[in-house]
Amino acid sequence: MKKNSxxxxxxxxxxxxxxxxxxxxxxxxxxxxxxxTPFIAPFDPVIQDLxxxxxxxxxxxxxxxxxLLGTDDFxxxxxxxxxxxxxxxxxxxxxxxxxxxxxxxxxxxxxxFYGGSVDxxxxxxxxxxxxxxxxxxxxxxxxxxxxxxxNAMIAIGVVGIPTYARVVRASVLxxxxxxxxxxxxxxxxxxxxxxxxxxxxxxxAPIIVQSTMGFASAILEAAGLSFLSLGAQxxxxxxxxxxxxxxxxxxxxxxxxxxxxxxIFLTVLGFNLVGDGLMDVLDPKMKD
Amino acid sequence: xxLDVKNLKISFHTDKGVFNAxxxxxxxxxxxxxxxxxxxxxxxxxxxxxxxLRLIDKPGKITxxxxxxxxxxxxxxxxxxxxxxxxxxxxMIFQEPMTSLNPSYTIGSQIKEVLRLHKNLKGKDLKDTAxxxxxxxxxxxxxxxxxxxxxxxxxxxxxxxxxxxxMACSPKLLIADEPTTALDVTIQAQVxxxxxxxxxxENTAVLFxxxxxxxxxxxxxxxxxxxxxxxxxxxxxxxxFSNPKHPYTQGLFYSLPSKGITKDKSKLFSISGNVPSxxxxxxxxxxxxxxxxxxxxxxxxxxxxxxxxxxxxxxxxKAQGDF
Numbered sequence: 001m002k003k004n005s006x007x008x009x010x011x012x013x014x015x016x017x018x019x020x021x022x023x024x025x026x027x028x029x030x031x032x033x034x035x036x037t038p039f040i041a042p043f044d045p046v047i048q049d050l051x052x053x054x055x056x057x058x059x060x061x062x063x064x065x066x067x068l069l070g071t072d073d074f075x076x077x078x079x080x081x082x083x084x085x086x087x088x089x090x091x092x093x094x095x096x097x098x099x100x101x102x103x104x105x106x107x108x109x110x111x112x113f114y115g116g117s118v119d120x121x122x123x124x125x126x127x128x129x130x131x132x133x134x135x136x137x138x139x140x141x142x143x144x145x146x147x148x149x150x151n152a153m154i155a156i157g158v159v160g161i162p163t164y165a166r167v168v169r170a171s172v173l174x175x176x177x178x179x180x181x182x183x184x185x186x187x188x189x190x191x192x193x194x195x196x197x198x199x200x201x202x203x204x205a206p207i208i209v210q211s212t213m214g215f216a217s218a219i220l221e222a223a224g225l226s227f228l229s230l231g232a233q234x235x236x237x238x239x240x241x242x243x244x245x246x247x248x249x250x251x252x253x254x255x256x257x258x259x260x261x262x263x264i265f266l267t268v269l270g271f272n273l274v275g276d277g278l279m280d281v282l283d284p285k286m287k288d
Numbered sequence: 289x290x291l292d293v294k295n296l297k298i299s300f301h302t303d304k305g306v307f308n309a310x311x312x313x314x315x316x317x318x319x320x321x322x323x324x325x326x327x328x329x330x331x332x333x334x335x336x337x338x339x340x341l342r343l344i345d346k347p348g349k350i351t352x353x354x355x356x357x358x359x360x361x362x363x364x365x366x367x368x369x370x371x372x373x374x375x376x377x378x379x380m381i382f383q384e385p386m387t388s389l390n391p392s393y394t395i396g397s398q399i400k401e402v403l404r405l406h407k408n409l410k411g412k413d414l415k416d417t418a419x420x421x422x423x424x425x426x427x428x429x430x431x432x433x434x435x436x437x438x439x440x441x442x443x444x445x446x447x448x449x450x451x452x453x454x455m456a457c458s459p460k461l462l463i464a465d466e467p468t469t470a471l472d473v474t475i476q477a478q479v480x481x482x483x484x485x486x487x488x489x490e491n492t493a494v495l496f497x498x499x500x501x502x503x504x505x506x507x508x509x510x511x512x513x514x515x516x517x518x519x520x521x522x523x524x525x526x527x528x529f530s531n532p533k534h535p536y537t538q539g540l541f542y543s544l545p546s547k548g549i550t551k552d553k554s555k556l557f558s559i560s561g562n563v564p565s566x567x568x569x570x571x572x573x574x575x576x577x578x579x580x581x582x583x584x585x586x587x588x589x590x591x592x593x594x595x596x597x598x599x600x601x602x603x604x605x606k607a608q609g610d611f
Contacts, residue, residue: 006437116346179388185343187375187402187453201392 013281020277026270034087041080042066045237049075054253070255072246074235078256081237082263088238089267092153092222093215099157100218101211104164109195109203111165112172123169126162134159135224142230149222149238152231156221160214167210171203205282209275216271223264239264290493291340291461292316296353298332298339298517307566309335309348311517314593317510319460320487322494324504324525326540327514330563333497336514337463340495341378342370357461376406379454380463384470385446389438395422396434399453406457417456425452425482444475448482455486462487463495468503480506501544505529513537516564516574519593523600533596533607535579573604581606 014020033040053075056063063070069078111122129137141155175181176199184198223240225231232238234245239260246256298310310332317323325333338344340355342362355362357377365373382388390398399418403409409417415434422430425448438446447467454462464483468476484507487494496507504511504525511528513521513536521534532538539559561578564570573591576582585605593603605611 179382179384180390182343183380183382183388183450183453184390185374186341186378186380188371188373188405190371198390202390204392 010281014277017277017280019273020280023270023273023277026266027274030086030090030267030270033083034090037083037087041077041083042068043077043080045076045081045084046235047076051075054249054256056253057255057259060255069259070253072242072256073249073253076235078259081242082239082259084237085239085242085260085263086267088149088232088236089219089222092149092156093218093271095150095153096157096160096218096222097211097214099154100160100164100214101207103158103161105168105200105207107161108165108168109172109200112169113176113191113195113199119169122165126165129159130162135221138221138225139228139230142225147230147233149226149232149236152222152225153218155225156218159221160218164207164210164214167206168200168203171206172199175199175202208282209279212271212275212278216268216275219271220264220268289316290319290358291495292354292356293340294354294356296336296339296355297351298335298344298348299351301347301349304567309517309566310339312353313512313514313517313519314353315512315519315522317461317493317495319493320491321509322487322496322507323510323512324496324498324508325512325514326499326501326504328499328563330566331514332517333514334465337380337465337495337497340461340463341374341380343374372406375402375459376457377459378461378463379457379459380465381447381450381454381467383466385443385450386470388450389446391438393437394434395436395438395441395449399434399449399456402453402456421452421456422449424455424486425449427452444471444479447471447475447479451479451482451486455490455492458490459492461493461495463497465497466499467496469498469500476503483507501540513540516566516569518574518603519601520575520604521600521602522593523598523602527598527600531600533600533602534575534604535581535606536575575604583611585610 052067052071053073055067055071057070057078058065058068067077067079069082071077072081107122107126111119138152138155138159141158142151145151145154181194181198184194189198222231222238223243226238226240227244229241229244232241234241242260243257246253246260249256293316294314295312296310296314297308297312299306299308313336315323325336327333335344335348339350340362342350342365344350350363353363357373362370362373389395396418399421400414403414403417407417419430419434422433427433427445427448433441441449462483467483468479471479480503483494486492494507498504508525510524511522512519513528513534515536521528521532521537528537532541536559539557542557543559545556559578564574564577570577570587572587572589573579573582576586579586583605591603591605591608593601594608595601596607602608
């Protein structure tokens with residue numbers, strides 16, 4: 001009951017932020033799409049029907065029901081492909097953020113907690129990774145592992161580790177000097193318990209914000225890798241891959257590039273807006 | 289004798305050089321008694337307290353001396369053995385009740401945590417012991433408070449919770465590092481009474497750190513006055529309060545509003561000068577630049593702590609009758 005009142009407070013101040021609420025609805029729809037995909041998508045995303053290839057969307061001339069957003073160069077229903085793509089996007093976000101978060105938490109909290117040479121070694125390593133452009137590093141990792149959607153997720157996850165490590169380290173540094181940490185040491189806690197049970201739960205606010213934003217950039221980076229045909233391979237209905245395969249038709253079938261692009265844009269916007277909103281709610285001091 | 293600290297030296301190794309925060313101090317506390325450690329900010333009180341738990345932050349280090357708790361030298365224990373001492377044999381309460389509880393956990397789970405670590409209690413026993421511990425520090429409706437988060441509690445309540453946590457495992461020694469400084473006067477009195485009550489119940493020894501002589505007069509059995517990492521005067525409360533011998537102790541008493549108003553009644557007495565920099569300690573007695581009685585001998589030699597009778601120790605050439 002008492003904990004709920006704090007959550008209620010968060011809820012109320014989050015609701016005041018209109019753009020964050022908009023972002024929340026975008027994510028909500030995305031999640032609904034990815035859970036109930038087979039019920040929402042009217043067609044199979046990979047079965048081709050060349051007789052109806054390049055049908056324009058329903059609201060323009062020559063469009064026909066039931067191909068809401070038209071069809072692509074192989075006659076696959078674009079709407080269905082985008083709905084299936086939302087499932088892939090959610091998966092990309094979850095897995096790559098999961099990887100970044102897991103290693104970022106460990107590296108960042110060890111660096112922040114132990115300080116000294118541990119900190120120096122970890123953070124210099126992190127600095128080195130940060131000095132390489134993210135997409136280049138991702139390409140390198142994919143080149144080593146081979147192009148596939150899963151390897152792209154791993155690459156994006158690894159590329160994200162330094163950012164998370166820094167965020168975690170910064171808030172661990174801030175928390176570890178507080179008296180409750182000393183109090184816990186005084187009552188006989190081990191280092192592992194101090195890091196994971198005492199300090200980290202109090203560092204959650206910036207980590208949650210970073211993860212939400214990270215979701216957006218992971219989806220964007222995966223789309224980028226797929227666009228370069230280093231991520232999802234055809235016929236997987238991944239949004240970035242859909243963009244890539246529609247490039248040749250940009251003049252005769254612009255809807256093929258417009259709708260997946262719009263889906264990426266809306267999703268990334270949604271996560272970023274929610275991230276901003278969460279930052280205001282959870283950690284007002286972090287605002288610039 | 290419960291705690292016997294002998295010739296404790298703590299130094300910090302920094303880029304600017306090595307400096308000694310605590311310079312060979314000795315004191316002891318008997319079970320059920322309270323020793324007040326008095327001194328101004330930066331004189332080494334808190335470092336001394338943390339050293340008893342071996343929790344001095346790097347680059348600080350205990351360089352010499354022994355800390356005997358029931359005849360076991362804590363300086364020689366392994367980190368693992370030391371963890372078992374912390375919270376069980378020695379526990380501590382802090383100055384800032386607002387930040388000394390973990391904001392992410394309920395009061396109940398924080399108390400239970402301590403009990404689980406050291407008493408191996410489980411389930412209902414654990415919960416009952418925790419509620420009892422809260423009831424002991426006179427928290428109203430302890431059952432409800434168990435489920436509360438710290439941000440809902442006032443400073444005085446949080447300090448009570450801290451005391452409950454510190455006393456939950458019946459420690460032999462309680463270190464109280466200015467536990468009342470951040471509280472207002474009425475709450476201060478309640479907290480002091482509470483500490484005394486629990487102390488006599490459990491026969492706990494208390495090391496009470498403060499710079500408030502009013503608090504000292506209420507809780508202390510013995511008083512040790514620290515200046516620049518050294519104990520300059522040490523004795524039972526009557527002899528120190530009725531007959532302070534060291535010029536620094538005398539200065540502290542004169543600075544109190546009730547006693548120290550000077551003849552023109554417009555200004556409070558204050559000890560002249562500043563605390564010297566730790567990197568640039570004066571030769572001889574550390575206090576001589578601020579001492580109105582200082583003679584040439586004070587500038588050349590450091591006085592040693594000497595018994596002036598009845599266990600009243602003082603380290604001052606004048607008090608020892610050398611001039």
